[in-house]
Amino acid sequence: MSRISTAELSRYLLTGRFSRRGCLNSRLSRIAPVRQTSLSSQGRSLGTSAETATAAPPSATAAPITPLRKQLKEQAKALKASGKKKKKNKADNQTVPGWELTVGIEIHAQLNSARKLFSPAATSFNDKPNSHVALFDVAMPGSQPLFQPEVLIPAVRAALALNCAIQPISRFDRKHYFHWDQPAGYQITQYYHPFARDGRVVLHARDGIAPEDGDRVEIGIKQVQMEQDTAKTTAQPGDVHWLDFNRVGLPLIEIITLPQIHHPATAAALVRKVQMLLASVDACVSGMEAGGLRADVNVSVRRTDDAAAGGKLGTRTEIKNLSSFKAVEDAIIAERDRQIAVLEAGGVVEAETRGWSLGSTETRRLRGKEGEVDYRYMPDPDLGPVVIGDDLVAHLASSMGVLPDAEIDELVGRYGLSAKDALSLTTVDDGARVQYFYNVLDALEARLGLDKTGAASDQRHALLAANWCLHELGKLTELSSDLGMTPEGECNVPSAALAAILAHLHRREITAKVAKELLWDAFRGEVTADSVTQKIDADKLWFKELSEDEYAQLADQVVQGEDKVLGEFLRFKQGKAKAYPQGKLMFLVGKMMRAGTEQRMDPASAERVLRARIEDVYLPRLEGR
Incomplete structure (x- = not known):
């Protein structure tokens, strides 16, 4: 059929x-x-x-x-x-009139260490399940924890990146709770005597904070503590769960913020910023998308009248194990709205632990909220204090390198990049893309014979390099799964080859279309830095631009019959329109590009000549009628 x-x-x-x-x-x-x-x-x-x-x-x-x-x-x-409101988008859903939201966040990040926190077993991500398990990891009777000092290196670097004060002496505690993923029946942590305290994270508008927070907001870090991870649980059909003890004992840090966040977008921006900071100092190399960083958020609401009067915060609930920035913002909005609805209906918000699933519209109750009494904290009798010397802290602080905020400021101030592009360069490919940009820029300036000393007086070449490193190179990933970017800032398109292409483009010796074709050739390995010029010469790709008179003739040709369009420019000149009709100008430029020879035309030159002709020739004619 x-x-x-x-x-x-x-x-x-x-x-x-x-x-x-x-x-x-x-x-x-x-x-x-x-x-x-x-x-x-x-x-x-x-x-x-x-x-x-x-x-x-x-x-x-x-x-x-x-x-x-x-x-x-x-x-x-x-x-x-009917007057019913549609669902708000996130930008319009940061506040609820008459209510104040307060959020504190606990971020768990897996440290970049070769060994576990209390055993010499290797850290493992994708190895065979249960192939890296020491006796202590599975609480074998008689086994004892053995603190691995190398874990201190990424832990201290993380705390320094968060502007924390490193404590000379810290101690470990046992946090008791029973679940199948915790073989010992307790977790070793540093609740009472953490190794770092009193930090802060500064968030700017470019980080994606809520508009209500202005251009800058500072979030305090109460403490940073070391603790061990639990086993990985994989659910199977028939109420069966598989346990992989490779993850038991992996070294974590828990970052506890002060309850100083009042907008969902700012909470998501904080988690994103913390991930970027930890990656920049090589403390945590696996982000949220890979499961190396998780967030728990504590949410409470109170009426703005109570907040103005200095009243206490509302009852908080905790949402556990959020695994994406979007989940952080969505879950806070959903829980805030739920609590407000309960209070407006005359109910009472219960202190409880709640869960969140991707794609959900509301949180769900998991269990009642545990407190210090429930966990029965006690000093771990098998572990001595951790002593961190000032010499170690000084050495790690001096070798941290440039942090993201300072690098973004440099890219914006010295090279003229937009804040958005600067932020993207520092985060794409775990920071390797910005190193690639510097490699391309160095090679490009060498080819152009530019002096690198002092602030760049002409930033056009830097903007050109940034645009191609971020946007044009990014287009290759749409058709190719991987650029092969390395931490040293090299990939399948060698930085020297891209610089050679951009040098010709900057000198206006080739068109952007030709440059894009050469980029693909470099990606496929068909051209190198030394053969770019020979390729252009062999295929006769050199750009021979039209003269000023030829551009003017094209401009005269395309404005024929466009009196209505020219009238928009006249209205602006006479003060009858507030904005310059840039869209109309680009419409005429497009006509010029289609009417002329593409291989010999530059859009910027066409726009410049057309703008001059409109102001000096066509508008006076219209006014003289």
């Missing part, structure tokens, strides 16, 4: 009509048409029932059937007329 066309199916599903040709006739003729119902009626949509299964086909006098698309339009109009 041949396939039923989409058109026939839609006619049957939406109007009850069907084709009687072929084998469909004998089978579908006995099927009653689908009963049309209102989409808003009792929450139902198009469907069938026992009543319609025996109904006769619609007669010629039956009421006309309203198309589904029209029904949806009418339903949207009715919703708008």
Whole structure:
């Protein structure tokens, strides 16, 4: 039997009509048409029932059937007329009038260490399950923890990046709770005597904070503590769970913020900023997308009148194990709205632990909230204090390198990049893309013979390099799975080869289209830094630009019959329009590019000549009429 066309199916599903040709006739003729119902009626949509299964086909006098698309339009109009608000987007959903949100965050990050926290077993990410397990990891009777001093290196670097004060002496505690992923029945942590305290993270508008926070907000870090991770649980059908003890004992730091966050977008920006800081100092090499960083958020609300009067914070709930920046913001919004609804209905918010699933619209209760008494904290009798010397702290602080904020400021101030592009360069490829940019820039300046001393007086070459390193190189990843970017800032397109291409483009010796073709050749390994010029010469790709007179002739040609467009420029000149009609100008530039020879035209030159002709020739003619 041949396939039923989409058109026939839609006619049957939406109007009850069907084709009687072929084998469909004998089978579908006995099927009653689908009963049309209102989409808003009792929450139902198009469907069938026992009543319609025996109904006769619609007669010629039956009421006309309203198309589904029209029904949806009418339903949207009715919703708008009823005054009901649509779901807010995140930008408009940062505050609720009359209420204050308060959020504190606990971030768990896996340290970049070769060994576990209390055993010499190797840290493992993708190795065979249960292949890196020491006796202490599975709480074998008689085994004892052995602190691995090398874990201090990434831990201290992380705390320094968060502007924390390193404590000379810290101690470990046992936090008791029972679950299958914790073999010993307790977790070793540093709740009472952490190794770092009193830090801060500064967030700027470019980091994605809520507009209500202005250009800058500072979030305090209460403490940073070392602790061990639990086993990895993989759920299987039939209420079966598999445990991988490779993850037991992996070294973590827990970063506890002060409750100083009042907008969901700022909370997500904080987690994103912390991940970037930890990656920049090589403390945590696996981010949220790979499971190396997780966040728990504590959410409470109170009326703004109580906040103004200095009243205490509302009852907080904790949302556990958020694994993406989007989940952090979405879960806070959902929990804030739930708590407000409970309080406005006269209820009481309970202190509890709640969960969140990606794609959800509300949090769900997991269990009651545990406190210090529930965990029965006690000093670990098998572990002595951790003593961190000032010489180690000084050495690590001096070898940290440039942190992201300082690097972004340098890219914006020295090279003229936008804050958005500067932030992208420092974060893409775990920071390797910005090193690639510096490699390209060094090679480009050498080819152009530019002096690197002092602030760059002409930033055009740096902006050109940044644009290609970020955007044009990024387009290659749309068709290729990986650029092969290394931490040293090299990839499948050698930085020297890209610099050679950009040198010709900067001198206006080739067009952007030719440069993009050469970029693909370099990606495929068909050209190198030394063969770019030979490739251009062999294929006759040199750019021979039109003269000023030739551009002017094209401009005269394309404005013929465009009096209405030119009238927009005249209205601006006469003060009758607030904004310069840039869109109209680019419309005419596009006509010029299509009318001329593409290989000999530069859009910037075409725009410059056309703008001058409009102001010096065409507008005076219009005014003289």
